[in-house]
Amino acid sequence: MSRPLRLDFPGAIHLVHVWGKEGxxxxxxxxxxxxxxxxxxxxxxxxxxxxxxxxxxxSECGAQLFGYCIEPNDASLVLRTLGxxxxxxxxxLSGRYSRYLHVEKTxxxxxxxxxxxxxxxxVAPEYLPHALRRVHACALxxxxxxxxxxxxxxxxxxYVGARARVRLQTDAVWRALERKGLFGLRDYREFMEKAETxxxxxxxxxxxxxxxxxxxxxxxxxxxxxxxxxPPVLATREQLIAGVAKLLGAKPEDLHSADxxxxxxxxxxxxxALRSRTASLREVGAWFxxxxxxxxxGIRHYRRVSPELFDGKSxxxxxxxxxxxxx
Numbered sequence: 001m002s003r004p005l006r007l008d009f010p011g012a013i014h015l016v017h018v019w020g021k022e023g024x025x026x027x028x029x030x031x032x033x034x035x036x037x038x039x040x041x042x043x044x045x046x047x048x049x050x051x052x053x054x055x056x057x058x059s060e061c062g063a064q065l066f067g068y069c070i071e072p073n074d075a076s077l078v079l080r081t082l083g084x085x086x087x088x089x090x091x092x093l094s095g096r097y098s099r100y101l102h103v104e105k106t107x108x109x110x111x112x113x114x115x116x117x118x119x120x121x122x123v124a125p126e127y128l129p130h131a132l133r134r135v136h137a138c139a140l141x142x143x144x145x146x147x148x149x150x151x152x153x154x155x156x157x158x159y160v161g162a163r164a165r166v167r168l169q170t171d172a173v174w175r176a177l178e179r180k181g182l183f184g185l186r187d188y189r190e191f192m193e194k195a196e197t198x199x200x201x202x203x204x205x206x207x208x209x210x211x212x213x214x215x216x217x218x219x220x221x222x223x224x225x226x227x228x229x230x231p232p233v234l235a236t237r238e239q240l241i242a243g244v245a246k247l248l249g250a251k252p253e254d255l256h257s258a259d260x261x262x263x264x265x266x267x268x269x270x271x272x273a274l275r276s277r278t279a280s281l282r283e284v285g286a287w288f289x290x291x292x293x294x295x296x297x298g299i300r301h302y303r304r305v306s307p308e309l310f311d312g313k314s315x316x317x318x319x320x321x322x323x324x325x326x327x
Contacts, residue, residue, distance in 0.1 A: 006087055006120065007213040009227035010277070013066075013080045013123040015131045015204070015215065016090065019115040020073040026101060026113045028153070030072045033144060040152055041165075046106065047153060048165070050075070053096050055166045060299055061089040062275040064169040066128065069138040069154035076135045078128070080169075083275035090118055092281070092296075121207060122224055124216025128176045130200055131215070132159075133192050148192065156192075160185065234278045237287060243315045244268045256288060264306070266290065267298030271310055 008014075020026035028044040035043060047070055054077075058065050062083020069076045081089065098113055107113045123131045136148040136156040145151035149160055158164045159173070177183070182191055196204075208214045210221045235243075238252075244265050245252045255265040266288050273279040281292030303310045 006085075007122050007211070007224060007228050008081060008086050009224065010082060010232060011080065012086070012224070012227070013078070013125065013128055013131070014086050015121050015123050015135070016077040016079065016086070017119045018075045018077075018090075018094070019118075020113055021111075021115045024107065024113060025072040026097075026107070027070050027075065028072055030144070037152070044153070046101070046104070049100055050097055051166045053093055053100070056300065057089055057093040057096070058167070059303075060084075060271070060274060060296065061092065063089050064172070065166065066169055066173055067132040067135050067155040067159075068166070069135045069151070069156070071138060071142055071144060071153075074138070074142075076138050078123070078131045078135055080172075084277060084280070086120060088274070088280050090120075094118075120213075121204070122214050122216075124214070124220040124224075125172075125176060126179070127200075127203075127215050129173055129180070129191060130196070130204070132173055134196070134204055136192065159188065159192075232277070235272070235276050237279070240269050240272055240276075240278060241287075244272070247309070247315060263298055264302050264309075267295060267302045268309060268315075270295040271299050271303075272315055 026046065027050055028047045032040055032043045041048070050070065054065065054068070057063070058079065062081070063086075064080040064082065066078040066080070068078070079086075079089075084092075094114060098107075101107045101113050102109045132155075136151075136154055139145045139151035139154060140148060148154065148156040151157075155164075155168055158168060159170060174188075177188060177191060180191075182188065203215050206212060208216060208218070208221050210218055211225065214221045214224055216224070241252045241255060245255060247268070248261055248265055250261060250265065255262050255269065266284075269287075270281055270284040273284045274281065279287075281295045285292045285295055299310075
């Protein structure tokens with residue numbers, strides 16, 4: 001039997017769960033939780049690398065991260081895909097983290113650290129706070145903490161003022177709570193500490209009666225299916241390359257050379273291809289005869305050196321989705 005197709009579309013909110021293989025602790029050793037609070041972060045190098053890669057992948061793929069909870073062998077995320085599809089974003093994240101674990105010899109090179117295909121559901125915007133509460137409660141259900149805000153390796157402490165280890169888009173959560181008539185930190189705490197209703201639990205665990213891939217009402221299911229069934233018109237390979245070449249004052253064929261401007265140009269093509277859902281890094285790499293990893297490094301480097309070229313306004317006619325957007 002074939003696997004069910006992912007449900008995804010620009011702007012979709014996803015609740016994602018990723019598991020390591022049984023017997024492994026691919027993020028950190030659980031004994032760390034028994035150490036003194038100031039020492040914990042210095043003893044979780046794998047977790048810090050995972051968060052760094054998560055931050056980079058969200059930025060490169062045009063995704064917004066709303067919240068997370070990382071357990072020794074499990075990761076739960078709430079994010080919105082605005083650029084690359086979820087599949088591409090998660091493939092990039094898991095691939096880079098797998099390579100890191102292999103290099104560190106935490107996992108043998110011939111062994112995948114992940115147990116199976118990740119699980120994901122599309123969440124209606126009104127259920128965003130519920131999804132965040134469910135993710136923050138993962139540590140409670142696993143017996144790793146008594147209160148969500150006391151668990152250090154989740155975004156729960158960040159929402160009440162702690163330092164963020166990865167960039168979070170918190171405004172959408174606060175606005176979603178305000179639409180429920182909940183304002184400020186006190187109402188946030190009361191909502192997060194309240195138990196789920198049986199209806200909400202069933203919805204998250206089984207999905208909608210109309211579509212198990214969706215957490216939401218019948219109207220949202222119809223809207224999600226329609227959005228997934230009518231994807232936006234994608235820019236072509238030729239349009240991307242020609243647009244970047246014009247931006248740099250070059251010819252399209254110049255982007256195939258080995259000079260500095262061509263390397264920058266290829267990074268820009270890859271960035272706009274990802275953010276406009278035109279192609280993956282691997283696919284763009286095939287256009288130029290380079291690896292996807294090389295393009296990823298180029299994107300990270302040139303976004304620091306020339307951020308104005310990656311601001312979403314530099315390529316007329318080929319605009320990536322606005323990552324700052326909310327609803």
